[in-house]
Amino acid sequence: MPRENQTWQSVRDEVQRRIQTRVWPMGGLLPKEEDLAQELGCARVTVNRALRHLAEQGILNRKRKSGTRVAEFPARNVRFRIPILREEIEAQGAVYSYALLLRAQLAPPPPVRAAMQMKDAPALHLQSLHLADARPFVFEDRWINLATVPEAERVDFETLSANEWLVGHAPFTAGDMSFGAVRLDHPMAKALGAHEGDSSLTNERLTWDGAQSVTHVTLTYAPGHRIQSSF
Amino acid sequence: MPRENQTWQSVRDEVQRRIQTRVWPMGGLLPKEEDLAQELGCARVTVNRALRHLAEQGILNRKRKSGTRVAEFPARNVRFRIPILREEIEAQGAVYSYALLLRAQLAPPPPVRAAMQMKDAPALHLQSLHLADARPFVFEDRWINLATVPEAERVDFETLSANEWLVGHAPFTAGDMSFGAVRLDHPMAKALGAHEGDSSLTNERLTWDGAQSVTHVTLTYAPGHRIQSSF
DNA sequence: ACAGATAATATGTATGTACATAACAAGATT
DNA sequence: AATCTTGTTATGTACATACATATTATCTGT
Structure with a gap:
């Protein structure tokens, strides 16, 4: 079976696009990593990395067993660089x-x-x-x-x-x-x-x-x- | 060859310890991922994840080919959660x-x-x-x-x-x-x-x-x- | 000496696979 | 009904491997 060699960034972008276009509404449940990987034609680990990244930014909420949902209130984590x-x-x-x-x-x-x-x-x-x-x-x-x-x-x-x-x-x-x-x-x-x-x-x-x-x-x-x- | 099954968190902690105890001084060059992985008894990908994490926090600077160094001025990235x-x-x-x-x-x-x-x-x-x-x-x-x-x-x-x-x-x-x-x-x-x-x-x-x-x-x-x- | 091609190298990332873990669900026991 | 046990499930992570990419070092022709 041919893989389309997605990058984790492209998966991230696609997920963000689906959130923005309301394919996955706020608070909605995403398909599980495995299904998403199959649909997008990449490995589950690649999807995992993309979703983990979005979760770190506060755009997704992830919980074991329950799955991944679009954050109800996108409490984005803003990073400030604190230099000397x-x-x-x-x-x-x-x-x-x-x-x-x-x-x-x-x-x-x-x-x-x-x-x-x-x-x-x-x-x-x-x-x-x-x-x-x-x-x-x-x-x-x-x-x-x-x-x-x-x-x-x-x-x-x-x-x-x-x-x-x-x-x-x-x-x-x-x-x-x-x-x-x-x-x-x-x-x-x-x-x-x-x-x-x-x-x-x-x-x-x-x-x-x-x-x-x-x-x-x-x-x-x-x-x-x-x-x-x-x- | 037996792997000791390190977690990426344990690698992160060990790296931070070495930075704190000046084993790797500020601005100093770290061994390459491969060597570090061998020394710690884990896969390179695990080391990669740990170092990537620390780089995201501003504790390390990484550049392809040049390697990984301890940040000269630890400009830590502080994250603020911005809720509704x-x-x-x-x-x-x-x-x-x-x-x-x-x-x-x-x-x-x-x-x-x-x-x-x-x-x-x-x-x-x-x-x-x-x-x-x-x-x-x-x-x-x-x-x-x-x-x-x-x-x-x-x-x-x-x-x-x-x-x-x-x-x-x-x-x-x-x-x-x-x-x-x-x-x-x-x-x-x-x-x-x-x-x-x-x-x-x-x-x-x-x-x-x-x-x-x-x-x-x-x-x-x-x-x-x-x-x-x-x- | 210098510009441009080429090789070497460390990090970056994709894949298949395997197992760990948290959390919930359903069944068994009191 | 309340509590304990046992599955089931989706995410979390470790590994070996392979290849991609950026960057530096080296070589080469003029």
């Missing part, structure tokens, strides 16, 4: 620079301490500014768990940003990230070269190495900054 | 409700028209509010391209939100999304039950069906709202 700050700035053709504003060693305030799940041990607190073409781009407020990364205590972070040092020295296994908006208070506005009361995008990250927290960062972008993605 | 508003609200245990504030048919303002790449044809303009437990959750400002979705003209959107109607009636093939922050002006603050000058997270989406734009939305969340993700 130097890269983000240089990618837009600007010159990157960095300034350390504060370096202290003390117990973090309760909310941070709770989020990082650490005892009342001291942590390293850093505040710094990342600039694009000498204009403030983002303000970084960071806590580093010295129980997890003791070497950080001996780094001065004057020339190398914690952002980059940690990437090279503190591996992590998992993390959480969130975006929000914040009204700039006077000192933050001053640091960012903006006006008090301006609105900024903030990005909060918490990383873990196993069960131990590594670092907690809050990035406050200069007003007007957006993060983008395509899907 | 009703789902997002009900998922947090609140009662969903919706109110249409404005419905008009006119040519969109230049920035929107440019983004949607439409002539000076009229579009459908909708403003509405989505509420969680009767408290404003997000303000929606939407333009619908009537050249692409003419049926929208005959829908009143009084009870069914455009958010949900479009999901069921206007398929799209691609889209862009961005997040930003905005300072609330007086009318917007009033609509959201907030104060003028408060800071809100905004989410802008533009969807396409092939070369034609479908809809352009700006969501303005109530102050304090954050979007989250794990990685």
Whole structure:
């Protein structure tokens, strides 16, 4: 029996076409992989890969035994690329620079301490500014768990940003990230070269190495900054 | 020759472990799939799947012939699940409700028209509010391209939100999304039950069906709202 | 020396096959 | 009826193998 040598991408496209043209309505059940493979003239594994890909994007829901259905509400999974700050700035053709504003060693305030799940041990607190073409781009407020990364205590972070040092020295296994908006208070506005009361995008990250927290960062972008993605 | 029946997940974990423990330093070259497969006692395809997965997350860079390297700057791809508003609200245990504030048919303002790449044809303009437990959750400002979705003209959107109607009636093939922050002006603050000058997270989406734009939305969340993700 | 053809190589993917696993269904047991 | 057991089924994944494709390295003729 001749196979027509479909690629998994072509299967994906055909499936998407059938969803768009309502051949398979929202919430509807797809034929099983085996039948689909036979109909399209390819191997089941090829269909499997295509469907798995669409499921990862949130377009299909798959469950063993029950089968594959078109997602009722296409809660698409949008992916944002989160580069290191130097890269983000240089990618837009600007010159990157960095300034350390504060370096202290003390117990973090309760909310941070709770989020990082650490005892009342001291942590390293850093505040710094990342600039694009000498204009403030983002303000970084960071806590580093010295129980997890003791070497950080001996780094001065004057020339190398914690952002980059940690990437090279503190591996992590998992993390959480969130975006929000914040009204700039006077000192933050001053640091960012903006006006008090301006609105900024903030990005909060918490990383873990196993069960131990590594670092907690809050990035406050200069007003007007957006993060983008395509899907 | 006995295979040890590795799963691709176990290969992924082992690779991640070696990256973390600096067995394979940042920017370093990994052995080729074939060798790795032999070393770990599994098939090359299994290694392929594991490495492909890590590359998708931005942890590895792969290029034909050149091989696989540990990403210099681990620009991890963070995925956000973007559900329909009703789902997002009900998922947090609140009662969903919706109110249409404005419905008009006119040519969109230049920035929107440019983004949607439409002539000076009229579009459908909708403003509405989505509420969680009767408290404003997000303000929606939407333009619908009537050249692409003419049926929208005959829908009143009084009870069914455009958010949900479009999901069921206007398929799209691609889209862009961005997040930003905005300072609330007086009318917007009033609509959201907030104060003028408060800071809100905004989410802008533009969807396409092939070369034609479908809809352009700006969501303005109530102050304090954050979007989250794990990685 | 240089441009263009050619070979070598690592990843990418398609196939047939086999078995694992989750989830539901139906039947057996209490 | 409630619970436990046992099938059945569709997806999930592992393997050997073969070939495709992109990219680099090398050779070759001028």
